[in-house]
Amino acid sequence: MNRLLERARRLEAEIVAFRRDLHAHPELSFEEKETARKVASEIERLNVPYRTNVGGHGIVADLKGERDGPIVALRADMDALPIQEEADVPFASAKPGVMHACGHDAHTAMLLGAIKLLKEQPFPGTVRFLFQSAEEINAGAKAMIEDGALAGVSEIYGLHNLPTLSAGKLATCHGPMMGSVDRIELHIQGRGAHGAIPNEGIDPVVCASAIVMSLQSIISREVSPFDPVVVTIGSLHAGMANNVIPDTAVLTGTVRTFGKKVQATMKERIERIAGQIAEGYRCKASLRYIEQVPVLENHDEPMAFVDETIDRTIGKAGRIEAAPTLAGEDFSVYLRHVPGCFFWLGSGPKEHAERAYGLHHPKYRLNEDCLPIGSAILAAIAAERLKHLQTSEKDGR
CATH class of the missing domain: 3.40.630.10 (Zn peptidases)
Incomplete structure (x- = not known):
């Protein structure tokens, strides 16, 4: 040989x-x-x-x-x-x-x-x-x-x-x-307003920020510490002007797991957390979850x-x-x-x-x-x- x-x-x-x-x-x-x-x-x-x-x-x-x-x-x-x-x-x-x-x-x-x-x-x-x-x-x-x-x-x-x-x-x-690879695309719908009059709008940026932080609770509080999981938000796009509350915010990210059973649960968990947090902020959240590779x-x-x-x-x-x-x-x-x-x-x-x-x-x-x-x-x-x-x-x- x-x-x-x-x-x-x-x-x-x-x-x-x-x-x-x-x-x-x-x-x-x-x-x-x-x-x-x-x-x-x-x-x-x-x-x-x-x-x-x-x-x-x-x-x-x-x-x-x-x-x-x-x-x-x-x-x-x-x-x-x-x-x-x-x-x-x-x-x-x-x-x-x-x-x-x-x-x-x-x-x-x-x-x-x-x-x-x-x-x-x-x-x-x-x-x-x-x-x-x-x-x-x-x-x-x-x-x-x-x-x-x-x-x-x-x-x-x-x-x-x-x-x-x-x-x-x-x-x-x-x-x-090597881990599974899934892509997430979250669309947060709010209502635009003047940045100086926030009470007239529904701010999707504040809502998106809360969602980003709360998604980490899946790893720390919902999945066993013996099951490796990563949820990363890689982009957050909202608005064009510094003094305008936009109508929408769009987040994209990746989910990585090391087991089929855990991978199968991630869509529901992300959808639940994003949806309920959005409701608390008077927004609406819609999730597109794309399974890419196992x-x-x-x-x-x-x-x-x-x-x-x-x-x-x-x-x-x-x-x-x-x-x-x-x-x-x-x-x-x-x-x-x-x-x-x-x-x-x-x-x-x-x-x-x-x-x-x-x-x-x-x-x-x-x-x-x-x-x-x-x-x-x-x-x-x-x-x-x-x-x-x-x-x-x-x-x-």
Whole structure:
């Protein structure tokens, strides 16, 4: 298995060059047309069958092994973020206000590297490569699935770079790893008035302020302290003038949980608190609650296999236990359909990675030493897992 890593390191210059090109030319969610064109060109050069425009600008490529067997999928996301880059690198984004601040350029380059490695690696069955649009807006995985990306797939695997973990390290987590993601949109209806004559109006701003504070009582007084929950109001928009009480206020926010049962209760709780507080302030509140992605929960057998594969490929010392996080990932949608596993790949500096700029920061910077490691790990997981699955099928298990 270490030979895969050796071969990946021989491909490092190619993987790095492709990643830098994508980094310099980022594209937002569902706008990844040029990124997809570059990916398709590489896949075509490798003579691997593929189809385009899957779930937006997504690409699905199938690499068949030496004989028939199951299908194992590997996934990378391609979209960038609406962030102005501040990282001092020669290949910084050439597009104002758009940046690969989450490293999806690296994920894409690593998955192409895995294709190159597996082209020379004997394995049974088929490895399916999913290059996905729109992870950042929690829409791409659903769109890929609706377009048949998981048809026939037995298991799926994916990774995400982590700049606060040193390159050369990987982190895995058994069970729930990342939080569910829901969006809330609250509309508060009041009645406008002159700011100097508040008694003639019904102030939605005061009402909205009370709602923001009271929503935190869900976490402190309604949910068990052993059930992680976050309710964050990220925007509050009301009015245009300093001396006018507006008619309405609009709040948007995010809800994160770590369990299906708790997630299922959050809409009612937010609706009840917002509605009753609004009534107390003589306003009316209406809630739009949008469930975006579920909890990302790794499956036991695939997770154990990933641990074993990492240990055999880079050594057990290179693997640590990942701390769960309420950050979300739409890979969780795939895991609701087929078994699989998601894990972290260190992409930070060799020393003091914990001090590095994190994901989504304008000064985010990826240590490219992680690229061949990611390609090798993905290729090793797919090839070895297919061998295991085929043996299990023969044994009737």
